[in-house]
Amino acid sequence: MTAGDKPDAGFAWPDALCAAVRSLPSHSRLWVAVSGGLDSILLLHLTAACHDGKVPLAAIHVNHQLQKNAGEGEALCVDACRWLDISLEVRRVSVEGRSGLPATAGIEEAARNARYTQFEQILRPGDLLLMAHHADDQAETVLFRLLRGSGVAGLAGMPVHRRVGHGHLFRPLLPFARADLERYAREAGLRWIDDPSNNDQVFDRNFLRHSVLSEMKSRWPELLGRVRRSADACHESDVLNQILAERQWAECSDGESCLKVERFAALSLPEQKNLLRWWILQRDLPLPSVVGWEQAIHDLILAGEDRMPFFQGDGFSLRRFQSKLYLVPDAPPSPSEPLPLNPGEQLRWGIWTLRLEPTSNPTQPVPPIRVSTRQGGERVRPYPEGRSKSLKNWFQEQGVPPWERPCLPLIFVGFGDSEQLIAIGDFWCSDQYSGCAPAAGWRLVVGRDCD
Structure with a gap:
């Protein structure tokens, strides 16, 4: 003291x-x-x-x-x-x-x-x-x-x-x-x-x-x-780097949350590093070590079209799929067993949340609904009068990233042979359970954590 x-x-x-x-x-x-x-x-x-x-x-x-x-x-x-x-x-x-x-x-x-x-x-x-x-x-x-x-x-x-x-x-x-x-x-x-x-x-x-x-x-x-003057100069440089990254994000992104590989590849290596650092920090994720950074960028850009290269960081990964780069935070594990979805209860499924809400005047009883992950052999009928197709083919047609497919919540209604797939994560939901006035009298709401 x-x-x-x-x-x-x-x-x-x-x-x-x-x-x-x-x-x-x-x-x-x-x-x-x-x-x-x-x-x-x-x-x-x-x-x-x-x-x-x-x-x-x-x-x-x-x-x-x-x-x-x-x-x-x-x-x-x-x-x-x-x-x-x-x-x-x-x-x-x-x-x-x-x-x-x-x-x-x-x-x-x-x-x-x-x-x-x-x-x-x-x-x-x-x-x-x-x-x-x-x-x-x-x-x-x-x-x-x-x-x-x-x-x-x-x-x-x-x-x-x-x-x-x-x-x-x-x-x-x-x-x-x-x-x-x-x-x-x-x-x-x-x-x-x-x-x-x-x-x-x-x-x-x-x-x-x-x-x-x-x-x-x-x-x-x-x-x-x-030291203070040097730190101030570095701060100014960092501000300029962020301004540059914001502009290049506008030029290289897909307008949503991914980078277009072709446009990203046209940047110089320092610009690529700067843009990736900015992207990672914007998502509140820890910056990776500089060791191996250049090789990772090389692989993400130049790996063959049949490859899906990725770089594993601390709590996230950078992945390439269909000519885009994705920044994917590590997700909590999904339940290992199927779970029921009950009205009035919110079900947590990995990064997704699921709710079953009644319409203003539901005319039908609560249907038996279960949630599961992909087991193999599932089929989906996107349109009531259309033909069903394998879930594997549907994933490919819709461009669902491969790392999401094993953990996506699949929502089924009914029992046994009459069981039907009515929703696939937040990618698709049957008209029977979506829209302003779902025919089933119950609305399925699926969301995902912001990432």
């Missing part, structure tokens, strides 16, 4: 700091993320001193329960908020390292993910969350990402402002060095707690902070400003 005198309620905060927390994006409720450390405690007191009372002010503390003094940090946040008359939302989380990563990196990433998950759950539309990252944090982030081989998007560092869940976060202290913030905190008589893990150089960020950046700052006193 770093102890100061009782906080000086009359302390005159520097004009630059006050301007930083008064010049905020529009919001209807203000939150401060507080850990109990120097930076967040200073931001909490600074915000309280500058808050005009026009919108509610509250604080969030996420206790990761990783350190022996985690309880002390929580208690300090509680005391500080009580002294400032600010309501505090405390969330305790359990953190487990992600498999496949070094233990330290896994814990760091898991803790961050757990923290932001809590923020997303708490924030509502119009909410703004202030976070206390400063110029030293930004320099660490840029250098850390440089060592990981990040592109301009990563080297732009932490954004000042971005969406989190239904709200937004804002980092008002990014222009300020930690040394200056510590001086102001001591002058104001603030109390904060030092996280012992911040000195453990087994963590990469701590090694950069204590063994690399400290030496660099002593040799180049203007280091933080230089």
Whole structure:
């Protein structure tokens, strides 16, 4: 615990700091993320001193329960908020390292993910969350990402402002060095707690902070400003990349959700990479490693017409089918056994949802309806007076992507020999169960998760 005198309620905060927390994006409720450390405690007191009372002010503390003094940090946040008359939302989380990563990196990433998950759950539309990252944090982030081989998007560092869940976060202290913030905190008589893990150089960020950046700052006193200018330049480049990708998406897409291979292939390799990165990020999916990226693009474009090449990412795949590229998020598994579809109940089937709704005045009883996946030998009669055809042929005629065919929900009505296929996922539904006034008196509604 770093102890100061009782906080000086009359302390005159520097004009630059006050301007930083008064010049905020529009919001209807203000939150401060507080850990109990120097930076967040200073931001909490600074915000309280500058808050005009026009919108509610509250604080969030996420206790990761990783350190022996985690309880002390929580208690300090509680005391500080009580002294400032600010309501505090405390969330305790359990953190487990992600498999496949070094233990330290896994814990760091898991803790961050757990923290932001809590923020997303708490924030509502119009909410703004202030976070206390400063110029030293930004320099660490840029250098850390440089060592990981990040592109301009990563080297732009932490954004000042971005969406989190239904709200937004804002980092008002990014222009300020930690040394200056510590001086102001001591002058104001603030109390904060030092996280012992911040000195453990087994963590990469701590090694950069204590063994690399400290030496660099002593040799180049203007280091933080230089890094900030480089990060700003990278941010501008990233913005231009996004503008280019948006224009090329309009030129290369099918107008819906796929890329036309012929038009995509006409782009240069850097443009192809940029467009795919933009597409992946637009779908809120994690960017894949740059390793093997060029070979994957080569295969997706140039593999024979009888092939269906794909690239597997983390939580998604890029696939080619009928001269188009598809971005396919990994889907939850479909039920392994047939299930009944009952009126008034929503049935979840992989990425699909199914409901059976009555018309305003149903004249027929509820039919027995079951949902299943393809077993082989199914036939479909698309038109009442037309001939039936095998489901395999129908899939080919309709251009249903091959990866969807095994998991598509098939909806049947009736029993035994009288059983009929009345719907195939969200691709087709019999007139008997669709339209404004379905003849069966019951309307089948099939939707899929937005992807």
